[in-house]
Amino acid sequence: MTEKVGRFEAERRSIEVVGGSIAALHPPGGPKPPGREFIDASGLIAVPGFVNCHSHSPDNLARGTAADLPLELWSLTSSALRERRSHREIYVSTMLGAIEMMRSGTTAVLDHVRISPDIDGEALDAVASAWLDSGMRVMIAPIVSDRSVIETLPFDEDDLAGLDLSAYGSRAPLPARQQMAVVEAFFRRWHGEADGLISVGIGPSGPQRCSDELLAAAGDFSRRYDTILHTHVLETRLQREMGFRLYGRGMIAHLDGLGLLTPQTNLVHSIWLEPDDIERIAAADAAVIHNPVSNARLGSGHCRLSDLLKENIRVGLGTDSACCNDGANLLETMKWAALLHNLRSDDEKTWIGPQTALRLGTSSGADAIGLPDTGRLAAGCAADITFFRSQAPAFQPLNDTVRQLVLSESGSAIDSVMIGGRIVASGGRCTTIDEAAIWEEAQAFADRRRIDGVAAQAAAHALEKPIRRMRQRYGKLWAAGGCACR
Numbered sequence: 001m002t003e004k005v006g007r008f009e010a011e012r013r014s015i016e017v018v019g020g021s022i023a024a025l026h027p028p029g030g031p032k033p034p035g036r037e038f039i040d041a042s043g044l045i046a047v048p049g050f051v052n053c054h055s056h057s058p059d060n061l062a063r064g065t066a067a068d069l070p071l072e073l074w075s076l077t078s079s080a081l082r083e084r085r086s087h088r089e090i091y092v093s094t095m096l097g098a099i100e101m102m103r104s105g106t107t108a109v110l111d112h113v114r115i116s117p118d119i120d121g122e123a124l125d126a127v128a129s130a131w132l133d134s135g136m137r138v139m140i141a142p143i144v145s146d147r148s149v150i151e152t153l154p155f156d157e158d159d160l161a162g163l164d165l166s167a168y169g170s171r172a173p174l175p176a177r178q179q180m181a182v183v184e185a186f187f188r189r190w191h192g193e194a195d196g197l198i199s200v201g202i203g204p205s206g207p208q209r210c211s212d213e214l215l216a217a218a219g220d221f222s223r224r225y226d227t228i229l230h231t232h233v234l235e236t237r238l239q240r241e242m243g244f245r246l247y248g249r250g251m252i253a254h255l256d257g258l259g260l261l262t263p264q265t266n267l268v269h270s271i272w273l274e275p276d277d278i279e280r281i282a283a284a285d286a287a288v289i290h291n292p293v294s295n296a297r298l299g300s301g302h303c304r305l306s307d308l309l310k311e312n313i314r315v316g317l318g319t320d321s322a323c324c325n326d327g328a329n330l331l332e333t334m335k336w337a338a339l340l341h342n343l344r345s346d347d348e349k350t351w352i353g354p355q356t357a358l359r360l361g362t363s364s365g366a367d368a369i370g371l372p373d374t375g376r377l378a379a380g381c382a383a384d385i386t387f388f389r390s391q392a393p394a395f396q397p398l399n400d401t402v403r404q405l406v407l408s409e410s411g412s413a414i415d416s417v418m419i420g421g422r423i424v425a426s427g428g429r430c431t432t433i434d435e436a437a438i439w440e441e442a443q444a445f446a447d448r449r450r451i452d453g454v455a456a457q458a459a460a461h462a463l464e465k466p467i468r469r470m471r472q473r474y475g476k477l478w479a480a481g482g483c484a485c486r
Helices: 059-064 072-079 086-101 122-136 178-190 213-227 236-248 251-257 277-284 292-297 305-310 329-345 352-362 363-368 401-408 436-450 454-479
Strands: 002-006 007-009 016-019 021-026 043-050 050-055 108-111 137-144 198-200 229-233 263-271 287-290 314-317 387-389 414-419 420-424
Touching: 043 401, 050 086, 050 263, 050 314, 050 329, 050 363, 059 072, 059 108, 059 122, 059 436, 072 454, 086 108, 086 122, 086 414, 086 420, 086 436, 108 122, 108 414, 122 137, 122 178, 122 198, 122 314, 137 229, 178 198, 178 213, 213 229, 213 305, 229 251, 236 251, 236 454, 251 277, 251 401, 263 329, 287 363, 292 329, 305 314, 305 329, 314 329, 314 352, 314 363, 329 352, 329 401, 352 363, 352 401
Parallel strands: 050 108, 108 137, 137 198, 229 263, 263 287, 287 314
Antiparallel strands: 002 007, 016 021, 043 387, 387 414, 414 420
């Protein structure tokens, strides 16, 4: 299935792969050069490997642990379960995501990696080693942040009444310069490794979680190394309020003022935008990463996807964390992207649809996260290909290949997955990973964490009451049509 001027078309071709790249797409029935290996792909539908533009590998071990709560409350539990992981836990957690993604046709991913409580080079090495062993293509963006949780939310004094703050903000975060030194060293060790399968960017957690010093240092890193700067921004309405409290203006305007809106910038979520933010993003040629499933799961709000696309803003799709999506299947995310926004408009001309959703999940996403030679079936591009069996429920009868792929298929029809010319999944399992061994080890870690994590979760839940007070206070204000921080 090839893409022409933003539309995918199904046509019969023989795909020539040389040295990990697509050398040519030949008409069927041509001569077979001697000395070459041939794979009979008749009855298969070749699709560009999917590109997952936002995930958090350390959260894979916490799948199924988070209740149905808004982000600010959900994060209390998820953060506690991520604390003080061993390097082996980090490796196994990364492998869990790789298995699920490769089985469901994803060949490239951006991993926004938080190491808790402090960023650590050896822990990041464990993440990179897992991706190396898996065979996936990855952009690793280590998370940096230097504000305590109390400083990141728009609390008033009454919200915190009666709370013992000794556990929050008393421990000084690692200084910005030290955090960036860890990322610089990690970049030198891993960027470009595995014949280019591994890339390294920088991932400020979010503007409200970083000092301007740290944000500026991250921007400088991105410019010097010509690599991706990937940051959460305006995921919830409370984050919008916090932006005005911190900066006296919107977060996008503040990032622009710091020089952080560039073609290398990924703005993850971007739900609660100001009226002129889309114009700013378009002018800077920054990219937005849309996460429709986690946005719905956490009740965060609706991304203005059709408005972004109308202004030709580059958009990629992400599954987000396994404990706020409960999966890492980009086919599911594409279906949500294709359909969810129909609810926001009576004008079907603004609806997204399967053609656009597939583009966002392949070529557009690849461009957004700095992998422009992936997400396409074209000569000169990486041989990252997912092969679907046409003899499968989703494709019978076959009337519209793209529509049926995006809206009907779950991944059950996948025959095999290729990354860089190498088969990494076949027959419903990964060929590069001992899945059973990883799953057994993951269960043992999870069982132990359920015991060891009780105290950490209890401490985190001390913030639940003040967060609920704050949400109630803002809820009344919003219901009255107000905004506290303008």
